[in-house]
Amino acid sequence: MNGNGVEAMLDTGATHNFFDESMVQQLGLKVSKCPNKIKAVNSEAKPVLGIAFGVRFKVGERTGKVNFLIMKLDDFDVIMGDVFSVAAKATLLPFISVMLIFDGNHLYAH
Known part of the structure; x- marks a missing residue:
């Protein structure tokens, strides 16, 4: 995110992306x-607490920008919701612990 490595939770039930205020x-x-x-x-x-617009992300070779709501979170610093999945063209295959990302020409598994 914004050129920094972060560990995030991908939450398929979350409608938005969230950053902890920290x-x-x-x-x-x-x-x-x-x-x-x-x-x-x-x-x-x-x-x-606020909105961060156009935060750059990179997963594998896929890059893009998404918005984040800033809040006090309990268990995670970053939660990626449906907004991220659509922007990254990503989907989860939890039964094999894989995230697929489609870039228009290629399909990447992470």
């Missing part, structure tokens, strides 16, 4: 204010 300074993100809250299943609504 990642903002580490990745040098420019953040816009966001007055919204977001609610996960079985939890209280949490405030969105």
